Amino acid sequence: MAGGYYSIEQVFHIKAGDFASAGEASSQIKKTLKQLGIDPGLVRRVTIAAYEAEMNLIIHSIGGELKLKVTPQSIIVMAEDKGPGIPDIDLAMQEGYSTAPEIARELGFGAGMGLPNIKRCADRLNIQSEVGEGTLLEIYFDIKAR
Amino acid sequence: MKLKEYYHSVTLRKDKCRGCTNCIKRCPTEAIRVRDGKARIIAERCIDCGECIRVCPYHAKVAVTDPLSSIERFRYRVALPAPTLYGQFKNVTDINVILAGLKKLGFDYVYEVARGADYVAAFVKRALKDPNRKRPIISSSCPAIVRLIQVRFPELIDNIVDVDSPMEIAAQLARNEFCQKYGAKPEEVGVFFITPCAAKMTSIRNPVGRKESSVEGAISMQEIYGPLYNQISKLKEEDVAQMASPFGVGWANSGGESLSLGIDSYLAVDGIQNVIRVLEEIEDEKLTDLEYFEGLACPGGCVGGPLTVENGFVAKNRIRKLSEKARGRPVPEDELREVAQKINWRLDEKILPKPVMKLDDDIVEAMKKMETIERIYESLPGLDCGSCGSPSCRTLAEDIVRGYASEMDCVFKLREKVKQLAQEMIELSEKIPGGRKETERQE
Numbered sequence: 050m051a052g053g054y055y056s057i058e059q060v061f062h063i064k065a066g067d068f069a070s071a072g073e074a075s076s077q078i079k080k081t082l083k084q085l086g087i088d089p090g091l092v093r094r095v096t097i098a099a100y101e102a103e104m105n106l107i108i109h110s111i112g113g114e115l116k117l118k119v120t121p122q123s124i125i126v127m128a129e130d131k132g133p134g135i136p137d138i139d140l141a142m143q144e145g146y147s148t149a150p151e152i153a154r155e156l157g158f159g160a161g162m163g164l165p166n167i168k169r170c171a172d173r174l175n176i177q178s179e180v181g182e183g184t185l186l187e188i189y190f191d192i193k194a195r
Numbered sequence: 196m197k198l199k200e201y202y203h204s205v206t207l208r209k210d211k212c213r214g215c216t217n218c219i220k221r222c223p224t225e226a227i228r229v230r231d232g233k234a235r236i237i238a239e240r241c242i243d244c245g246e247c248i249r250v251c252p253y254h255a256k257v258a259v260t261d262p263l264s265s266i267e268r269f270r271y272r273v274a275l276p277a278p279t280l281y282g283q284f285k286n287v288t289d290i291n292v293i294l295a296g297l298k299k300l301g302f303d304y305v306y307e308v309a310r311g312a313d314y315v316a317a318f319v320k321r322a323l324k325d326p327n328r329k330r331p332i333i334s335s336s337c338p339a340i341v342r343l344i345q346v347r348f349p350e351l352i353d354n355i356v357d358v359d360s361p362m363e364i365a366a367q368l369a370r371n372e373f374c375q376k377y378g379a380k381p382e383e384v385g386v387f388f389i390t391p392c393a394a395k396m397t398s399i400r401n402p403v404g405r406k407e408s409s410v411e412g413a414i415s416m417q418e419i420y421g422p423l424y425n426q427i428s429k430l431k432e433e434d435v436a437q438m439a440s441p442f443g444v445g446w447a448n449s450g451g452e453s454l455s456l457g458i459d460s461y462l463a464v465d466g467i468q469n470v471i472r473v474l475e476e477i478e479d480e481k482l483t484d485l486e487y488f489e490g491l492a493c494p495g496g497c498v499g500g501p502l503t504v505e506n507g508f509v510a511k512n513r514i515r516k517l518s519e520k521a522r523g524r525p526v527p528e529d530e531l532r533e534v535a536q537k538i539n540w541r542l543d544e545k546i547l548p549k550p551v552m553k554l555d556d557d558i559v560e561a562m563k564k565m566e567t568i569e570r571i572y573e574s575l576p577g578l579d580c581g582s583c584g585s586p587s588c589r590t591l592a593e594d595i596v597r598g599y600a601s602e603m604d605c606v607f608k609l610r611e612k613v614k615q616l617a618q619e620m621i622e623l624s625e626k627i628p629g630g631r632k633e634t635e636r637q638e
Contacts, residue, residue, distance in 0.1 A: 055559050055562055055563075056562070057562045057565055057566055059569075075479075076475065079475075079478075079479075081565065083550070083552055083553070084552055084553060084554050084561065084565060085553075085554065085558060085561045085562060085565060086550060086553040086554070086555065086556065086558060086561050087558075089349045089350035089548065090350060092350065093350050093478060093479070093480070096478070096479050097479055097480055100479060119562060121558045121559055121562075192558070
């Protein structure tokens with residue numbers, strides 16, 4: 050298939066606790082996808098998931114990277130951090146379960162909807178985490194041929 | 196009449212343009228570039244919001260509207276004053292005075308757009324009862340915002356309420372009423388909107404959501420202000436009856452529309468950059484409890500329109516006071532049912548997305564362009580100075596990739612290149628052709 054393996058990548062460095070920049074990476078992702086001519090409904094799903102992943106990095110991690118990878122068939126949003134890791138992923142996937150610190154809650158975040166929201170938006174989800182090592186979250190979206 | 200695909204009221208007066216960066220920086224859809232020392236509006240992108248008219252220090256951006264004399268084309272003439280008009284005059288404490296003044300200017304009949312707003316409010320209230328509609332329901336009344344959504348927020352098109360604007364509804368009711376009362380034929384009647392903005396003019400010539408406008412033309416408030424002021428000041432008797440409700444009159448101000456709906460969960464936002472910020476959040480589903488969104492492109496709402504005369508804040512206060520004295524009542528349900536049969540109140544044409552920000556129809560091509568943009572952008576200074584004629588370094592990079600600009604449009608890039616060339620010239624000048632002596636070179 051022509052161009053089947055073509056891909057582009059954008060990487061955003063996310064600092065822990067940097068609420069001032071919250072949402073900047075995901076809005077850049079949104080802009081990129083719109084420029085690529087991705088279907089508006091899909092842009093919306095990716096943006097919501099990317100925003101939640103970005104917030105997770107800010108609230109929970111010690112800092113990490115948010116990556117956007119686009120191929121003609123798929124969009125992948127990756128969030129990778131170096132810690133602290135999620136002890137119980139099943140629990141973290143439950144709606145309303147939150148370990149967000151007070152500072153995040155004061156700002157209206159940490160309702161325990163982050164990961165469930167990501168799951169709702171994604172076509173597929175892969176999450177690997179090791180306490181003390183870090184977390185890798187891969188969110189997959191299919192671009193359907195129109 | 197065949198409508199042109201891109202009609203725009205907002206146009207450039209080339210002789211007045213100095214090629215500065217004010218308008219390119221403020222345009223919400225990045226629709227203006229400076230090329231060859233003059234601004235150029237990209238027709239596909241312009242939403243006629245009038246932001247450039249407001250910021251141009253040289254008055255080079257103008258809104259083309261119909262001259263007052265154009266009403267003479269018609270045997271009968273009907274004026275549709277936007278409620279914003281009421282706020283333009285000092286010492287006017289009764290709306291009727293303004294309506295009567297319009298008749299002295301050559302109009303046979305006056306119908307308040309504020310009354311049209313009363314009907315729109317009633318129709319929208321109905322829509323709000325429908326649980327199957329996408330929330331928040333987005334107001335369709337500001338044509339610049341509807342066009343903004345087409346260009347930048349296509350995902351929100353289905354949220355736009357399918358009720359037409361107060362102007363269109365008022366125009367149809369006015370024509371019906373006039374023809375009934377005076378036995379005129381509909382085609383003999385010219386209906387003219389008295390407009391505070393350019394976007395309304397555009398929506399008459401090239402409507403979104405309906406095939407054809409019911410309005411024949413738009414006259415700028417700035418043009419009519421002087422003659423109308425004269426008439427108002429020497430008015431003896433008034434022979435018109437003001438009909439709009441306080442709510443309808445209140446539509447001139449931001450939030451007036453939402454207030455007329457009598458709901459709790461609404462957001463009324465004015466100023467196009469503010470509207471963009473909130474639409475981003477709606478698109479990202481961050482405002483989940485919201486029932487209704489009223490977005491108006493101009494600061495303060497229509498009272499801040501680029502074609503108004505009075506300071507928008509002063510006008511806003513006058514509207515507030517005048518609306519308290521408005522005589523009409525909100526539209527009762529049985530009257531609404533009757534009116535709904537008689538006029539076309541729905542936006543029955545599909546509103547289509549205008550993805551002008553898209554780099555290419557083919558995704559692989561778009562990706563390649565995106566990469567080139569990123570590469571060029573990295574090499575630019577990142578000052579967003581606008582000297583190249585594009586609003587920011589990123590847009591210049593995009594323009595280069597789209598083939599509308601070159602890297603040498605960047606003054607810093609150009610300086611680098613000149614420096615490099617100068618260096619090469621020095622190096623060249625130091626080279627002496629073989630067989631020549633140093634002294635000969637100097638001659």
